[in-house]
Amino acid sequence: MASFDQTAATAAQNLGAKVEDDALDANYNMIVDNYPEGLDYYALLGLSQKPPPTEAEIRSVYRNLSLSFHPDKQPPHLREAAQKHFTRIQEAYDALIDPQKRIVYDMLGAEGVKQEWGHRGAMGTAGEAEKQEVGVKTMSPDEFRQWFLKTMKKRERKAVQSLVESSGTITLGVNAEDIIQVDGDDVTFGIPSPKITTFGASYEFKAPLPLPEFLSRKDENEDDESEAQDQDQPAGLNELEETEDPVYVTINAGINGGLARQKRTYLVTYEGREDEEVAVKVDGPRLLVSNEMQLGATIAPNFRALAGRKGILSWRPFTFLQDSTVLVEGVVLPERLVKTTIARSIQPISGIKPFSVTASSIIKYPLLEAPPSFEIQASKEIAPSKVAFFSWSSGSWQWPDLLLDRFSSLGMYPNTMYASEDELSGFQIGLLSLPKTRVKDTIGDGDEDDDDELAQISRKERNIDRARESWVTQLQVSPGGGGLVLKYERNLFSGKPSDDPVRSEWSGVGYFPMKKMEGARAVRLAITTVLAPDLSVSWTVQGTRRVSEYTKLGLAIGIAHKGIHMSVSWERLGQGINIPVILCPARQATHEAAMLATVVPWLAYCAVEFGYIRPRDRKKRRQAAARRHNELKKLIPKKRAESQQAIELMADQVLRRQTREEAQDGLVITKAEYGYVPGTSKKLLSKFPDPRLVDVTIPVAALVDRSQLVIPENTIKFQIIGFHDPAPLLPKRLKIWYTFQGREHFIDVGDKEGFSCPMRAHLVSS
Template structure:
C-alpha cells in the first residue's frame, strides 16, 4: 500500500484552482466530479452486488449470509470487535433495505436518505402519508405497480411545490423617456451621451392568480359511479390511484395601464428690487389610466365534467370531451365573453392531424352585431416544421335587409367609431421548432465495442451541437387596414444552460433525475424580429435573455420602433416580471444607422461584462467549491484507510480459504489488485501529481470471487466495497487486477466507472508480469 503526500502538492493545486486553501491537493481539473462524489453508502457495492440487472432475493441473502459470517462481532477478537460491529450494522441496514422490494425501489430512486424520509413521519409510506389514503393497499402492489405509484406520488408532490411558487403572476411596466441619449444631427452624425434627464411617461400593471372551482357534489357522484362501473367491467385490471384533477380552474386577472402626465404651473416671482420674472413650477406627476381590465378565465376539465355515460356519449359531447375548452369573461373595460375550443382532427387516417382552434367573442348585444370569430389551423408539414393559417372576422355588421325586416337594431355611430380598429385579418405562416435535446446513453459492460462506443460519442457530440435550439417563424398578414411580412429568429449563443429552459421536473415515469448542484455557464437566448410593411418600411428588434439566478432571468433588447430607438430591460422570476422600455432616441431623429450603432454598443458592453467579469468569477467560485470539497474528503482518508485495514484483517482467513479452493479447482485466483490514482502516461502530469496514490485491494477483490467468477458492475462505487477506500479523492482512479485462471496469468486495467467480468481471454498477462499463485498472500 502506498500513499503519496508530496508537500508541494498543496500550493500547486491551490494555485491551479484559484484557491488558497491550506493542505489541499486539488482536483486535477475535474470540477464536475465534486458534485458526483457521494458520502452515502452504496448498499449494492457494500454487499458486492450489481444493481443492473437487479439481484434476486437469493443473491441478496447469499451475500448477506457470507458477510455476516465474516463480520459477526461475536466471532472476532476483542481488538477488532468495534470495527466488526460497525461493518455488521452497515451490512444489516443494506440487507434490510434491498430485501424489501418497496424499500429497494425507493432506494434506487432516492438513496438511503430517501428511504428514511419516506418511511418516516409525513413520508409517502410513513404515518399519515399517501399510502394510507390509497383505495388499493400499497402492500398488495407488485414492485412495478409500487414504482409507478411512488413516482406519480413524487411528481404530484413536486408539482404542488412548484405551483406554490408560481401560483400568481404579475408584471409591472414603466416606460421611460431618455431620448437625449442618442443625437443625430443634420449630417447624420451620431452622438451617444449620458441623457440629460430620464422622465417616466407610461405605466402598466397586471396581476393574475389561479384557483380551483368547487362544483356541486352531483359531478363527483357521477364520477364515482363511472369508476365503480369500470371496476366491475375489469375486476382484475391493474388499478392504481392517480391524482384527481380539479374539474374547473378559474384564473382571475386585473390590469391597469395609462400615461404619466407631467404638469407645470405658471407663476410670477417678484424680487426685493421690484423686478419680476415668469417661472414654471413643476407639479407632481399625474397617472392617467387609459385602460382598466378586470376579468376571469375558466378552464374546465371537459372529460371529467361530462363523463362517458348516457347522453354525454353522443357525437357532440364526445367531441367536446377530447377538446380543450376555455371561457374568458371581462367586466372592464367593456363586457366581453370569449369561448375557445381546441381539438386535433385527422380527416384521413395515417396523416398528421390538424390542430384546430376556434374562438367566439361576444362584445356587445346580439341585437347590435353578431359575435366575431377566429379560426386557427396548424399542421405539421415536416419534422419540427408547423404551417399555420389564422383568420379573424373582426367586427361584423348586420346587412340592411335584416335591420329593415327583423328586430335587429344595429350599431350606433359611437359604437362603430370605438370599434374601428377591430378589422378582419388573414395570417399565413411557417414555424420551425428547436431540436429536442438527446438523452445520454448509458454504457454497460457489453457496450465496449468500438462501433457502439463511436456511435455514443457521435450522439453526445450532436447533443452539444443541438443545444443551440434554433427556431424561427415567418408569416404574411393582410387586412383592410394594411398588412406586412414578419420574421422572427432565435437561438442560444455560447455553451451553457439555456435562458429559456423551463423549471424542469426531476420526476418522470422513468424515475428520478436530480439537477446538478454545480451549474455550468449560462447561455444567452438571442431573438431577432422584424416586420416589413407594404410601403417597404420596417421595424426591428434584437433581444437577448440570460438566466442570472436559479429562477431569475434578465433580458435586454434594442431596436427601431414607432417611438424611435427603443431599449427594453426586463427581469422575471417565477411568474413575476418588471419591464422598463426606454426611448433613447426620438422618432424624429431615429435612423437605422443610429439603431445599429446602439445595438453594437450594447452587445459589446455585454460581452465585456460576461467574459471579463461574470464567467471568470463563476469559474473561480466553482474551483474554490471543488477545492474545498476535496480538502474535506482528503482529511477523511486516514480514517477510511484505518477502517479498510481493519475490514481486511476481519476477512483475511476466509478469503485465503476461498482462494485456496479456487486454486485447487484450477479456477479464478486473484494474484494481485491495486486501486487508486496513477499519473497519466499520454501527457506530462501536473506538478504535485507525478507519483501514484494507490492502495492494495487484494483481499477485498478476492472476496468478490464467487464460483470461479468475479463480477464488478459499472454502477458499483468501488471505493465503497468492503475493504476498499479512496486514496485519491476526486482524482481519476483505476482498478488493476492480476489473476490466474486455468494456469494462465491475466491482467485487467479498468477505469473507476467501468465494470468487468472475469475471467476473460483478452486479459492475457505478459510472461514478465506473471505471478506465482498465492505467493503474494
C-alpha cells in the same frame, strides 16, 4: 444587419479560448458534483442494479457477509470495527430486501429512503400512506411504484404552486430621448435625464371553483385511466399545470396609463405693485392617468372530472370534448366580453401527424347588433423540428343582408359601428423551426488521451449550443396593413441556456432530477425584423441570460416607428418587470444610430462577462474543487484504516473460498490494485505524477461466486467493502490478475467500466 452579425461572430471568435477554458472547468466541476456522498447499497453488497438482484441473491450475499462481519463472531479487538461495517451491511440489506424501499432507493438514494420512511415522509408517521384507505404495504411492487410516483407528483405540484400560484407584471415606460443626438451623419451620446412617462401593471391568480358533489363525480376507473395516460407523457411543464379539481378559475386585472402634472394657477402681487396681480402657473404633484383598465376571469373546466367518460361526454355531439381543452374567458373592463376557446388535435387521415386546432368565439356586442367574431388557429409538424401554422380572425362584422331585411330588430347602432371600426379581420401564415433536442454529452473510452477527451467534450458543447437555433417566418395580412416578420434565435457562448423550460421532475414513468445550475451561462440572442408594406424596416435585437435557476434578465434594443428604443426585463416564475426606454425620437432615428446603440452595450457586456464574471466564477469553482479535494484527502487515513480492518475481517473466509476455487481449477484472484495511475494527460501528469494505488486482492476475491466475478457498469468501486479512494477526484483504474483453469489472465478497466470474469480476452499469452 450584416454588420451586426459580423461583429458578433468576430467577438465570439476572439473569445473562443476563454469559452474552451470554461468547458474544461465545467468538466472538472462535473466530476466534483458527481462525487458520491451517500452509500451505494448495491456496491456495498456487491450486487448488480441492472438487472435487479433477486431476493435469493440478496439473502445469499447478506449471509456470506454476515459470516465475515457479524460482531459476535469476531475477536474482541475487531468487534468495534465489525460493528461499523455490519451496521452498513444491515442498512443496505434492509433497503434492498424490501421491494418498496428498493423502489424508493433506486429513485432517491439512501437519504430518500430515510426521509420517506421518516416523520411526514410518504411512508412515515403523518405521511400519505396513513391516509390511504387500502394499506400501502399490501400493494404489489408495480402498484406501489405508481402510488409513490403519483404521491410525489402531488407533493411537487403543491410546492410549485406555492411559488407560482399568482403572477404579475410591472411596466414602467421611460423617456430618455436626449441620450442619442443625431445631426446629419454625426451621432453623439449624451448624459440622459430620464423621465417616467407611462406605467402598467397586471396581476392574476388561480383558484379552484367549488361545485356541488353531483356535478363532479368520476367513474371508478377514471384515476387508473388518467394515470395510464400520464405514463405516456414526458416529464414537462404541463404536469405542473395538471389538477384534479373539476373547474379552475383564473382572475386577472390590469391597468395601463401615463403620468400627468396637475397645473395650478395663483394670483401673485409684487412689492411696489400691490394694485397689479399676475397669474403664475405652478406644477402640482404628478397624477396617474389611466387610459386602459382590464378585469376579467378565465374558467377552465375539466370535463373528465365533471362527468366521466360514461356520462354526458359519451353522447353525441359532446364526444369531441373528451380529448379537448375548453376555456371560457369573461372580461368586465374596459368592455364586456365573453370568449370561448376549444383546442384539440385532429387527425383527418390515419397514419399522418395530427393537426393542432384552436377555435375561439368572441361575443363583444349584443347579439342583436352583431354576430360573434371568430378566430381559428392551426399548426402541423411537417418535418422534424419544423412546424407550419396559420391563423385567421374575422374581426367585427355585421349580420348578412338577408337577415337584416327579414328581421328589423337586427343591426348595428351608430355607437357600436364606430366602436368596431378598428376591429379588422386578419390572416397569418408562417413556418417555425424549433431547436433540436440537446444530446447528452458522452465521454470517450479510457484509452483516449484525457486532453483530447476534454477537447471533444468542449467541441460537443459548442456544437450543441449552435444546434439550438430556431427561426420563424410569418406573413401577416389585414385590411389595415400587414408585414413580413422574420425572427432568428440562437445561443451564444457555452453554458446553461436561458430558454430551457422549467419541467417537472416527477412523472408517471419515473423520477428525472434536474441538475443544479452551475458554471457558465449562455446568452439567448433573438433578432426580429419586420418588413412593412411600404418597405420600411424595423428590427429588434434581444439578449436574455439566466442569472439563477428561475430568474432571467433581458436587454433589447431596436428601431421602430417610435424611434430607437431599449427594453430591460426581469422575469421569475411568472413575475416580471419590464422597463421600455425611448433613446431617440423617431424624427432623428436612423438605422446607423440604432446599430451603434446596439453594438456599444454588446461590447460592454462581453467585456464584463469575459473580463469579470466568468473569471470570477471559474476561480470560485476551482477554489470549491480544491476545498473539496482537501476535505477528501483528510479522510484518506480514516478510510484506509476502515478498509484494512474490513480486509482483516474477511480474510479467513475469502482464503478458504479461494482454496476451494483453486482445488476446482476455478477462478482465483492472485493480485488486484485500485487507484490512480498517471496516464498520457499532460495536465494531470504535471500535477499528479506519482501513482496512488491500494491492494484490493482480498476485497476482489470476496466478490467471486462459483468461479464468476461480475462488477456492473457505473458501480462506485471505492464503496465496495475493503476498497477506499486513494486519489479523490482523480481518474482511477482497477487492475486484476487472476488464474482460471491454471492459465494466467489480466484485466485493466476504468473506474466506471463494468466487466465479468473469466473472459477469453483476458488471457495472457505465453
